[in-house]
Amino acid sequence: MLEQVLEAVEEQCREERIPMLGPDKAKLLASCVETAKPSLIVECGTAIGYSGLWMLRVLKFLGTGRIITVEIEDANAQRARANFEKAGVADLVDSRIGDAAEVLKTIDEPVDFLFLDNNKDGYFSCFQAIESRLTNPATIVADNVGRAEQMADYLEHVRSHYDSETHWFESRRRPGRRDGMEVSIYRR
Numbered sequence: 001m002l003e004q005v006l007e008a009v010e011e012q013c014r015e016e017r018i019p020m021l022g023p024d025k026a027k028l029l030a031s032c033v034e035t036a037k038p039s040l041i042v043e044c045g046t047a048i049g050y051s052g053l054w055m056l057r058v059l060k061f062l063g064t065g066r067i068i069t070v071e072i073e074d075a076n077a078q079r080a081r082a083n084f085e086k087a088g089v090a091d092l093v094d095s096r097i098g099d100a101a102e103v104l105k106t107i108d109e110p111v112d113f114l115f116l117d118n119n120k121d122g123y124f125s126c127f128q129a130i131e132s133r134l135t136n137p138a139t140i141v142a143d144n145v146g147r148a149e150q151m152a153d154y155l156e157h158v159r160s161h162y163d164s165e166t167h168w169f170e171s172r173r174r175p176g177r178r179d180g181m182e183v184s185i186y187r188r
């Protein structure tokens with residue numbers, strides 16, 4: 001069921017021009033989750049659940065771990081919740097509505113995986129909001145780092161403090177354009 005829902009959600013995102021990770025970046029995200037085997041993933045920017053479903057598929061396969069996902073738009077969060085239900089993984093997801101940087105301050109459990117895909121100028125605030133709950137080590141994946149000027153504070157921090165690697169992807173829809181994902185291993 002999860003496979004069919006994932007396909008349908010990808011189709012809806014394309015038709016309705018809802019921003020989503022897309023399959024190439026989603027594969028990298030899934031492989032990071034598989035390697036980290038996290039107990040708790042925090043996702044900033046749920047949209048309608050596409051990237052969440054990719055991560056949930058890995059958690060289901062691993063038989064461990066859950067996700068807290070945060071979305072500022074109520075309508076998106078409602079659609080994501082319905083998609084998680086349809087895919088049979090709702091028990092593994094806690095979907096919260098609000099500004100990620102504020103919601104993250106209310107999480108009081110250890111977080112071993114952080115995925116940033118919300119407003120680009122909010123990445124560093126989200127990192128700061130959750131830093132005291134990050135485990136040692138923790139994996140942090142940030143999307144759209146090709147837009148470096150919008151997240152200069154975040155990139156400067158992770159690149160100068162932690163093992164951090166940029167993975168570049170060519171756009172399938174706009175040949176010649178590329179964007180990146182930053183994978184960082186946080187350590188105290």
Ligand SMILES: C[S@@+](CC[C@H](N)C(=O)[O-])C[C@H]1O[C@@H](n2cnc3c(N)ncnc32)[C@H](O)[C@@H]1O
Binds near residue numbers: 071073
């Ligand atoms: C690029 S989309 C997320 C795509 C999603 N991760 C996926 O791949 O399916 C960005 C999402 O972040 C949400 N967003 C924007 N600002 C936010 C904020 N301050 N807090 C939480 N979510 C936010 C937007 O409403 C949008 O749904």
